Amino acid sequence: MSEIQTNDTGGKKKKGGSKQKKISVFVDFTPMVDMNMLLITFFMLCTSLSKPQTMEINMPSNDKKITEADKNTVKASQAITLVLTGGDSIFYYTGQPDYKDYNSLKQTSYTPGGIRSFLLKRNDEAVRKINDLKEKKLQLKISQADFTKEVSELKNGKNTPVVIIKATDKATYKNLIDALDEMQICNIGKYVIDSIASADKFLMKNRATKGAYARSGAK
Amino acid sequence: MSKVKVARKSTRIDMTAMSDVTVLLLTFFMLTSTFVKKEPVQVTTPASVSEIKIPETNILQILIDPKGKVFMSLDKQGDMIETLTSVGKDYGITFTADEFRKFKILKTFGVPMKNMKAFLAMTSENQDKVLKDLGIPTDKANNEFKSWIKNARATNKDLRIAIKADQNTPYKVIKDVMSSLQDLRENRYNLITALKKVSAK
Numbered sequence: 149m150s151e152i153q154t155n156d157t158g159g160k161k162k163k164g165g166s167k168q169k170k171i172s173v174f175v176d177f178t179p180m181v182d183m184n185m186l187l188i189t190f191f192m193l194c195t196s197l198s199k200p201q202t203m204e205i206n207m208p209s210n211d212k213k214i215t216e217a218d219k220n221t222v223k224a225s226q227a228i229t230l231v232l233t234g235g236d237s238i239f240y241y242t243g244q245p246d247y248k249d250y251n252s253l254k255q256t257s258y259t260p261g262g263i264r265s266f267l268l269k270r271n272d273e274a275v276r277k278i279n280d281l282k283e284k285k286l287q288l289k290i291s292q293a294d295f296t297k298e299v300s301e302l303k304n305g306k307n308t309p310v311v312i313i314k315a316t317d318k319a320t321y322k323n324l325i326d327a328l329d330e331m332q333i334c335n336i337g338k339y340v341i342d343s344i345a346s347a348d349k350f351l352m353k354n355r356a357t358k359g360a361y362a363r364s365g366a367k
Numbered sequence: 368m369s370k371v372k373v374a375r376k377s378t379r380i381d382m383t384a385m386s387d388v389t390v391l392l393l394t395f396f397m398l399t400s401t402f403v404k405k406e407p408v409q410v411t412t413p414a415s416v417s418e419i420k421i422p423e424t425n426i427l428q429i430l431i432d433p434k435g436k437v438f439m440s441l442d443k444q445g446d447m448i449e450t451l452t453s454v455g456k457d458y459g460i461t462f463t464a465d466e467f468r469k470f471k472i473l474k475t476f477g478v479p480m481k482n483m484k485a486f487l488a489m490t491s492e493n494q495d496k497v498l499k500d501l502g503i504p505t506d507k508a509n510n511e512f513k514s515w516i517k518n519a520r521a522t523n524k525d526l527r528i529a530i531k532a533d534q535n536t537p538y539k540v541i542k543d544v545m546s547s548l549q550d551l552r553e554n555r556y557n558l559i560t561a562l563k564k565v566s567a568k
Binding site: 174176177178180181184185187188191192194195196200201202203204205206207232315316317318319320321322323324325326328329332333341343 | 379381382383385386389390392393396397400401402403412413414415416417418419420421431529531532533534535536537538539541542545546548549554555556557558559560561562563
């Protein structure tokens with residue numbers, strides 16, 4: 149392959165039987181291969197193949213000018229509040245905080261059987277419809293654009309739950325990402341990250357003391 | 368007994384095919400890969416199911432290490448110089464041309480403004496050594512982070528903010544960064560994560 153044979157017949161001019169020399173030029177590619185291997189090794193070590201993933205989030209503005217009236221209020225029946233705490237545990241309650249019943253604040257975990265099954269159950273109508281849509285998309289019955297439009301409509305539909313994520317200082321960044329991830333997995337379109345309020349702290353304390361805190365009259 | 372003649376075979380291997388393969392591989396690597404940025408701290412991002420890729424240009428990356436130190440990086444050198452000029456103006460510091468030249472080649476920066484001049488005077492090896500112990504102050508009394516973000520935004524309107532934090536970072540630090548961003552009305556940003564595969568059930 150790397151041989152170049154110059155068969156210089158050259159001689160229509162030359163008559164007679166003088167034999168031409170066959171020159172064989174053999175190019176050795178070994179150094180070339182060495183160099184390429186070196187470069188490949190360099191590229192493999194110094195570069196990253198995949199770009200990192202991102203999650204897009206929209207935070208509410210903390211503009212002080214927004215009055216209470218401007219804030220859209222959430223129907224109590226649809227609200228779910230997650231309180232992320234240290235030690236990878238989540239507490240949640242639905243609707244308004246119930247100060248009297250310490251069992252209203254429930255503890256769960258980040259495992260699929262924990263918070264995910266609860267959220268999927270709360271959002272089952274949207275989840276079912278979105279799964280149907282995914283099925284349709286796989287069979288190429290609807291286009292990508294229609295799919296995205298319908299999914300976002302379903303996610304922001306009227307009866308979907310609204311999740312309020314509150315993290316304590318002890319929670320880690322991973323906990324926050326995991327919680328946001330659950331929103332994606334459970335197809336919840338309406339969620340917000342909020343700072344922890346005194347009501348949540350009260351509930352946590354009340355739960356830890358099994359209701360004694362509320363009975364002692366602290367409010 | 369007659370001698371058995373062993374035919375001498377040429378041991379020369381044709382390397383052309385091999386060379387073809389390596390060139391092909393090399394081209395593949397050169398086209399698909401992006402260079403790893405040098406970061407002062409090792410950060411393990413948490414995994415998520417999100418599949419959105421980060422855009423390549425106009426990124427303002429905020430790097431947060433587990434101890435809560437904050438670093439920043441901009442991908443355009445022109446933006447970096449302008450940002451430093453205006454941040455310097457906020458703190459009453461003017462920089463020389465030499466200091467600008469040294470600043471723009473930094474991959475990641477995160478030094479309190481009072482140490483900036485001393486930091487830029489160091490050699491790049493020493494910079495790498497001290498950078499991981501510094502970081503941009505984000506506390507309420509001296510929030511230089513806000514000033515950086517505000518001026519970077521003023522320099523480049525199309526800037527996208529991406530937060531890259533270690534998975535063990537306490538939420539308190541993230542909260543400080545996020546509330547600083549909220550104060551500046553930067554309400555849309557990206558959180559950089561690694562890929563994770565999860566079934567919906």
